[in-house]
Amino acid sequence: MSYLLDYLYQYFDEVFYKEFYRDVFPVGSFEQKGVFEKGKYNGILVEVTNEKLNSGKPRVLRHTITDDLEKLDEVVSRDNFCLMSPISYAGKTRDSSMARELYALTFDLDGLISTDKSPYSGIKELFWQIENTDYRIPKPTYVVSSGTGLHLYYVFEKPIPLFENVLEQLEVYKRKLTWFLWHDSISTLHDKIQYEPVCQGFRVVGTITKTGERVRAFKTGPKVTMEYMNSYYPDEFQVKEFTYKSDLTLYQAKEKYPEWYQERIIEKKPKNTWIFNRRVYDRWLQRIQTEYSVGHRYWCVWVLAVTAMKCGVSLDELERDAFGLIERFNKDENPFTKEDVLAALEGYDSAWFTYPVEKMAYRSDIPIEKNKRNGRKQEQHIKIMNAIRDIEHPNGSWINKNGAPTKQSIVQKWRSEHPEGKKADCIRDTGLDKKTVYKWWLKK
Numbered sequence: 299m300s301y302l303l304d305y306l307y308q309y310f311d312e313v314f315y316k317e318f319y320r321d322v323f324p325v326g327s328f329e330q331k332g333v334f335e336k337g338k339y340n341g342i343l344v345e346v347t348n349e350k351l352n353s354g355k356p357r358v359l360r361h362t363i364t365d366d367l368e369k370l371d372e373v374v375s376r377d378n379f380c381l382m383s384p385i386s387y388a389g390k391t392r393d394s395s396m397a398r399e400l401y402a403l404t405f406d407l408d409g410l411i412s413t414d415k416s417p418y419s420g421i422k423e424l425f426w427q428i429e430n431t432d433y434r435i436p437k438p439t440y441v442v443s444s445g446t447g448l449h450l451y452y453v454f455e456k457p458i459p460l461f462e463n464v465l466e467q468l469e470v471y472k473r474k475l476t477w478f479l480w481h482d483s484i485s486t487l488h489d490k491i492q493y494e495p496v497c498q499g500f501r502v503v504g505t506i507t508k509t510g511e512r513v514r515a516f517k518t519g520p521k522v523t524m525e526y527m528n529s530y531y532p533d534e535f536q537v538k539e540f541t542y543k544s545d546l547t548l549y550q551a552k553e554k555y556p557e558w559y560q561e562r563i564i565e566k567k568p569k570n571t572w573i574f575n576r577r578v579y580d581r582w583l584q585r586i587q588t589e590y591s592v593g594h595r596y597w598c599v600w601v602l603a604v605t606a607m608k609c610g611v612s613l614d615e616l617e618r619d620a621f622g623l624i625e626r627f628n629k630d631e632n633p634f635t636k637e638d639v640l641a642a643l644e645g646y647d648s649a650w651f652t653y654p655v656e657k658m659a660y661r662s663d664i665p666i667e668k669n670k671r672n673g674r675k676q677e678q679h680i681k682i683m684n685a686i687r688d689i690e691h692p693n694g695s696w697i698n699k700n701g702a703p704t705k706q707s708i709v710q711k712w713r714s715e716h717p718e719g720k721k722a723d724c725i726r727d728t729g730l731d732k733k734t735v736y737k738w739w740l741k742k
Contacts, residue, residue: 315504445507603645
């Protein structure tokens with residue numbers, strides 16, 4: 299038994315997987331099996347099996363979790379890697395654009411401090427800070443032993459609808475609390491913090507861990523409210539523009555956010571973004587096979603997933619390529635596992651469409667050049683590209699006869715599409731200068 303499990307058994311009661319998920323997803327949270335219910339959604343569980351495809355890669359299954367939670371019994375009975383997020387989804391795609399309600403805010407915590415003299419040092423410090431309100435760590439509802447680390451679940455009394463503006467606020471909040479959880483008095487990895495998105499999937503309670511044990515959950519506190527979570531942080535990190543599920547129906551959301559409803563619910567459009575050429579994905583796959591470093595393997599695959607989304611590469615192809623990297627990455631002493639790949643594939647999400655190239659390079663520790671001209675001077679490069687354009691569009695169909703959009707029109711269009719948006723969001727999404735956005739913010 300690990301020292302983390304030993305500590306948790308000493309102070310808290312274990313909750314078995316079915317009871318745990320029933321508490322996270324109360325009766326009525328999902329559709330009944332085989333019955334379509336308007337306004338009801340389902341959970342999605344991803345399982346990596348030991349079965350090999352013809353390509354030699356493992357078969358990946360996606361299970362729909364209905365209100366009876368019966369599918370959990372099936373997956374727990376097998377020794378496979380399984381991930382699920384405490385979120386309900388419309389359809390069968392685990393994409394943030396299809397996320398509907400957040401039932402718990404969950405945090406990963408690795409590298410807890412442990413020494414021969416004090417094996418419980420990190421976990422004891424964690425709970426000491428939780429119990430002392432002078433610190434910035436709220437009390438979690440559950441702490442889950444994931445094998446080598448912990449997952450902290452803050453289960454909401456009522457789920458929170460994941461409208462786009464709410465999700466953006468939650469991302470800011472989660473980043474702040476993650477920083478406190480990975481403090482140097484708790485984790486040895488405080489200088490390598492893993493900031494994960496709100497929709498991140500976590501190893502399913504009751505299934506197998508990296509070490510061959512089972513994921514175990516322990517009840518550590520009551521359910522929470524967003525008001526309680528906000529009370530730990532100043533205004534700039536709080537989630538203010540939110541409502542609970544019972545207070546805002548999908549119809550009301552349609553009335554309040556008509557543009558968002560039309561584009562994201564009816565038309566199922568992702569956020570606006572530049573779409574990359576397929577060759578960008580192929581090139582990146584080649585590069586990470588030779589340029590990866592041990593401490594950045596996860597992020598190399600994560601960036602591969604983001605690039606696949608941007609390039610229109612299918613999830614099936616991405617999975618084949620990503621799992622195919624395991625053997626190469628395992629030439630080093632520190633193993634890279636199927637679990638690591640599955641976690642990194644969370645990057646295949648439209649939420650990351652606008653993720654900057656500079657940050658992708660920083661995460662992977664591999665330089666990514668922008669606007670590469672293959673050594674040509676700018677004037678020569680422009681002539682070549684113009685010639686290619688005229689060959690592909692001989693009738694001048696590339697021309698925007700209405701002229702290029704003005705900066706004022708770009709700001710006004712963004713505001714019409716994001717009525718609740720802030721200036722900082724507009725600057726980030728449009729790439730315009732801060733002064734430009736401020737200049738045209740209130741002008742009609």
